[in-house]
Amino acid sequence: xxxxxxxxxxxxxxxxxxxxxxxxxxxxxxxxxxxxxxxxxxxxxxxxxxxxxxxxxxxxxxxxxxxxxxxxxxxxxxxxxxxxxxxxxxxxxxxxxxxxxxxxxxxxxxxxxxxxxxxxxxxxxxxxxxxxxxxxxxxxxxxxxxxxxxxxxxxxxxxxxxxxxxxxxxxxxxxxxxxxxxxxxxxxxxxxxxxxxxxxxxxxxxxxxxxxxxxxxxxxxxxxxxxxxxxxxxxxxxxxxxxxxxxxxxxxxxxxxxxxxxxxxxxxxxxxxxxxxxxxxxxxxxxxxxxxxxxxxxxxxxxxxxxxxxxxxxxxxxxxxxxxxxxxxxxxxxxxxxxxxxxxxxxxxxxxxxxxxxxxxxxxxxxxxxxxxxxxxxxxxxxxxxxxxxxxxxxxxxxxxxxxxxxxxxxxxxxxxxxxxxxxxxxxxxxxxxxxxxxxxxxxxxxxxxxxxxxxxxxxxxxxxxxxxxxxxxxxxxxxxxxxxxxxxxxxxxxxxxxxxxxxxxxxxxxxxxxxxxxxxxxxxxxxxxxxxxxxxxxxxxxxxxxxxxxxxxxxxxxxxxxxxxxxxxxxxxxxxxxx
Amino acid sequence: xxxxxxxxxxxxxxxxxxxxxxxxxxxxxxxxxxxxxxxxxxxxxxxxxxxxxxxxxxxxxxxxxxxxxxxxxxxxxxxxxxxxxxxxxxxxxxxxxxxxxxxxxxxxxxxxxxxxxxxxxxxxxxxxxxxxxxxxxxxxxxxxxxxxxxxxxxxxxxxxxxxxxxxxxxxxxxxxxxxxxxxxxxxxxxxxxxxxxxxxxxxxxxxxxxxxxxxxxxxxxxxxxxxxxxxxxxxxxxxxxxxxxxxxxxxxxxxxxxxxxxxxxxxxxxxxxxxxxxxxxxxxxxxxxxxxxxxxxxxxxxxxxxxxxxxxxxxxxxxxxxxxxxxxxxxxxxxxxxxxxxxxx
Numbered sequence: 074x075x076x077x078x079x080x081x082x083x084x085x086x087x088x089x090x091x092x093x094x095x096x097x098x099x100x101x102x103x104x105x106x107x108x109x110x111x112x113x114x115x116x117x118x119x120x121x122x123x124x125x126x127x128x129x130x131x132x133x134x135x136x137x138x139x140x141x142x143x144x145x146x147x148x149x150x151x152x153x154x155x156x157x158x159x160x161x162x163x164x165x166x167x168x169x170x171x172x173x174x175x176x177x178x179x180x181x182x183x184x185x186x187x188x189x190x191x192x193x194x195x196x197x198x199x200x201x202x203x204x205x206x207x208x209x210x211x212x213x214x215x216x217x218x219x220x221x222x223x224x225x226x227x228x229x230x231x232x233x234x235x236x237x238x239x240x241x242x243x244x245x246x247x248x249x250x251x252x253x254x255x256x257x258x259x260x261x262x263x264x265x266x267x268x269x270x271x272x273x274x275x276x277x278x279x280x281x282x283x284x285x286x287x288x289x290x291x292x293x294x295x296x297x298x299x300x301x302x303x304x305x306x307x308x309x310x311x312x313x314x315x316x317x318x319x320x321x322x323x324x325x326x327x328x329x330x331x332x333x334x335x336x337x338x339x340x341x342x343x344x345x346x347x348x349x350x351x352x353x354x355x356x357x358x359x360x361x362x363x364x365x366x367x368x369x370x371x372x373x374x375x376x377x378x379x380x381x382x383x384x385x386x387x388x389x390x391x392x393x394x395x396x397x398x399x400x401x402x403x404x405x406x407x408x409x410x411x412x413x414x415x416x417x418x419x420x421x422x423x424x425x426x427x428x429x430x431x432x433x434x435x436x437x438x439x440x441x442x443x444x445x446x447x448x449x450x451x452x453x454x455x456x457x458x459x460x461x462x463x464x465x466x467x468x469x470x471x472x473x474x475x476x477x478x479x480x481x482x483x484x485x486x487x488x489x490x491x492x493x494x495x496x497x498x499x500x501x502x503x504x505x506x507x508x509x510x511x512x513x514x515x516x517x518x519x520x521x522x523x524x525x526x527x528x529x530x531x532x533x534x535x536x537x538x539x540x541x542x543x544x545x546x547x548x549x550x551x552x553x554x555x556x557x558x559x560x561x562x563x564x565x566x567x568x569x570x571x572x573x574x575x576x577x578x579x580x581x582x583x584x585x586x587x588x589x590x591x592x593x594x595x596x597x598x599x600x601x602x603x604x605x606x607x608x609x610x611x612x613x614x615x616x617x618x619x620x621x622x623x624x625x626x627x628x629x630x631x632x633x634x635x636x637x638x639x640x641x642x643x644x645x646x647x648x649x650x651x652x653x
Numbered sequence: 654x655x656x657x658x659x660x661x662x663x664x665x666x667x668x669x670x671x672x673x674x675x676x677x678x679x680x681x682x683x684x685x686x687x688x689x690x691x692x693x694x695x696x697x698x699x700x701x702x703x704x705x706x707x708x709x710x711x712x713x714x715x716x717x718x719x720x721x722x723x724x725x726x727x728x729x730x731x732x733x734x735x736x737x738x739x740x741x742x743x744x745x746x747x748x749x750x751x752x753x754x755x756x757x758x759x760x761x762x763x764x765x766x767x768x769x770x771x772x773x774x775x776x777x778x779x780x781x782x783x784x785x786x787x788x789x790x791x792x793x794x795x796x797x798x799x800x801x802x803x804x805x806x807x808x809x810x811x812x813x814x815x816x817x818x819x820x821x822x823x824x825x826x827x828x829x830x831x832x833x834x835x836x837x838x839x840x841x842x843x844x845x846x847x848x849x850x851x852x853x854x855x856x857x858x859x860x861x862x863x864x865x866x867x868x869x870x871x872x873x874x875x876x877x878x879x880x881x882x883x884x885x886x887x888x889x890x891x892x893x894x895x896x897x898x899x900x901x902x903x904x905x906x907x908x909x910x911x912x913x914x915x916x917x918x919x920x921x922x923x924x925x926x927x928x929x930x931x932x933x934x935x936x937x938x939x940x941x942x943x944x945x946x947x948x949x950x951x952x953x954x955x956x957x958x959x960x961x962x963x964x965x966x967x968x969x970x971x972x973x974x975x976x977x978x979x980x981x982x983x984x985x986x987x988x989x990x991x992x993x994x995x996x997x998x
Contacts, residue, residue, distance in 0.1 A: 146857075150859050175842065178858065
């Protein structure tokens with residue numbers, strides 16, 4: 074039975090269409106996955122369902138009733154609870170109190186009676202606290218019942234978010250990136266927890282996460298969003314091998330460069346600038362060295378034990394799923410985020426903990442995500458800002474030689490330029506500061522593929538001028554075409570390092586880091602049954618779970634795996650047999 | 654026990670008895686200060702509820718007190734109602750205005766909301782309390798005179814029975830303070846605090862933001878209005894000056910200074926706001942080591958500003974908040990220490 078029916082939802086913010094006629098269906102008892110690159114509209118869809126954002130068109134039905142004009146708190150009372158990506162616990166309240174708020178919302182309690190503390194109110198209070206304790210117990214949070222939510226580490230806070238959502242006695246929980254900032258082990262435990270929660274509380278879930286090992290492990294069915302549209306839908310195994318999905322996550326392979334044939338790796342990476350005699354893989358003393366780096370925000374530890382090296386005139390790419398810690402690594406290197414542990418060396422000197430301006434002054438330029446430009450400033454003035462880094466007036470004509478297009482637009486305000494041109498301005502400004510290393514974060518975000526390719530060619534120009542580049546990139550294909558080496562980030566650490574050419578040949582390794590390699594391991598659960606044996610016909614199995622002793626149920630499940638059929642089908646067959 | 658924990662109740666009764674008896678030995682000026690300190694304590698208590706509990710900003714709390722004062726004065730003077738009726742009308746009027754002021758708070762927050770409420774304080778000061786159009790309400794620029802009032806038969810005229818008004822008001826303050834502490838621990842208090850910590854999470858977890866924000870503004874204004882409605886009784890008259898914009902700002906500043914999340918801070922703040930300026934003007938002049946000096950009322954604002962800076966650095970949770978925390982920690986340490994000694998023995 075369809076529990077949540079989203080039909081043709083359309084949302085636009087200013088000129089940007091965030092969701093373009095998106096329709097999804099969620100069945101009772103199902104864990105539905107929703108994935109997609111950054112800015113695909115996943116959180117906007119969540120906000121539409123929980124009522125925080127009003128869609129411009131389209132309808133949402135929950136349990137057969139329209140949610141049109143229903144305020145958020147009323148939707149919550151009807152059974153839609155949610156968790157938040159950026160941890161929205163009530164920090165100055167204890168865990169018990171955090172759980173009590175949604176519980177009270179279900180009952181009717183009077184403010185005046187509460188203030189007077191009358192016996193009825195106190196009775197209700199005791200009942201609320203008992204139930205809150207019970208939920209905390211199930212999620213193994215008893216030990217923290219009276220701690221303030223804000224004092225707990227982020228991993229536990231994520232679990233409290235789930236506990237609080239359960240306190241609402243929901244029919245559906247919207248989970249917004251519950252695995253963000255968790256390491257591999259914690260993510261595995263989270264997956265087990267979500268399955269246990271579904272068993273015990275009989276809730277359906279809609280799950281958004283960038284961590285594919287989690288999504289692949291728990292979801293029954295998935296939708297893929299890209300640029301506000303449904304790109305694909307299907308079972309996790311189908312999605313993982315869907316060409317369109319892989320392209321949306323990794324970028325299209327360059328049509329001019331045929332995919333690397335096995336064993337013939339070397340010639341393929343001969344991109345344009347290789348001909349000017351740069352050595353295939355630069356060696357020598359590292360320009361940038363990072364040892365055991367850890368950093369985070371507040372209670373959240375985003376990266377831990379990151380080790381990487383960039384040599385002079387080398388392009389190094391950091392790739393990996395969103396939330397794997399790439400951006401935070403760049404920020405910790407350039408001093409925007411204070412490292413909590415580890416050391417950063419640049420040009421032979423220890424720069425750990427120095428201020429961003431001093432680090433920039435040493436020749437380390439950082440182009441942040443979103444480019445870090447001032448929209449009302451003209452192109453020329455923006456380029457002249459580089460003078461602050463060099464200490465003397467820079468000559469913008471040097472930059473115009475590299476980027477002729479900018480010369481035509483030198484007096485235009487940066488904000489009026491196209492996205493690709495803005496990125497050129499950012500690169501040109503970095504170039505004028507005469508850096509030894511440029512760090513670029515998500516250069517291609519929101520840009521068309523052809524422009525992305527032009528920009529990446531610019532990076533090789535920087536390399537030919539002896540400048541090293543460290544880049545973070547979602548479009549892995551383009552990044553690996555230009556890069557010499559790459560680090561693959563997973564769960565907040567740089568797990569794997571390899572020459573870019575090898576990675577290009579071994580597409581499976583990359584798509585594993587984005588689309589979940591954990592479930593490919595031989596020990597993993599057969600994807601058809603998706604780890605739970607009886608996921609296929611949930612409603613039927615709900616009935617069976619009441620009436621069939623566990624031993625019989627297990628026998629059915631074993632037979633299902635042996636014969637490769639669904640447990641529901643076998644159960645039905647047996648039931649038919651009993652009837653006759 | 655209806656009013657919460659018995660120990661808390663006992664402490665409240667003891668505090669009331671002590672505070673009610675002390676001013677008997679004061680001269681008339683200090684007796685008036687004592688009564689005024691409870692009026693301002695109500696004002697700060699209203700900020701504890703609105704800002705400390707619910708996280709909303711308002712810079713027009715003195716306006717709510719003023720509305721209570723003028724409404725009570727008008728009821729007594731033009732309608733010749735008993736003063737108790739005046740108090741009830743004053744509280745209801747302030748509550749209603751509070752709900753109205755709360756309407757913009759449904760959309761605005763932070764600095765924008767602060768400026769809107771500041772504008773309301775300015776408008777009421779200039780165009781309601783002072784202006785002639787509202788003479789029917791404000792009694793003209795001279796304000797209302799209140800003579801020979803009684804509270805349900807208890808003579809409470811300001812010239813002869815100043816302390817009667819003070820004691821009734823103090824009793825009400827202790828009562829409302831106890832209710833506020835109960836509210837903090839209760840379900841409604843949790844919903845208020847949930848709004849303070851994250852509105853987004855509160856609304857998606859079933860808290861009706863519209864209802865609870867308006868309720869918070871209404872209750873807060875009602876509390877300020879209750880204190881204000883006693884002002885004409887204890888001062889013998891009501892005029893615009895005590896309820897002008899600057900008083901609102903002072904109330905907010907002192908609430909932060911004393912600890913905006915704590916009910917007892919309201920009592921400290923009221924005392925500070927009523928007594929310190931008067932003592933400064935009384936004893937703030939003379940000669941010291943051959944130099945004559947003169948510390949006037951202006952010094953009060955200066956001192957308040959300086960104290961606020963010191964407090965924000967040294968006691969970020971306010972005077973009561975931090976000192977109370979230290980004392981509690983010290984007590985716990987002593988308890989652990991004594992227990993250990995007992996076990997050894």
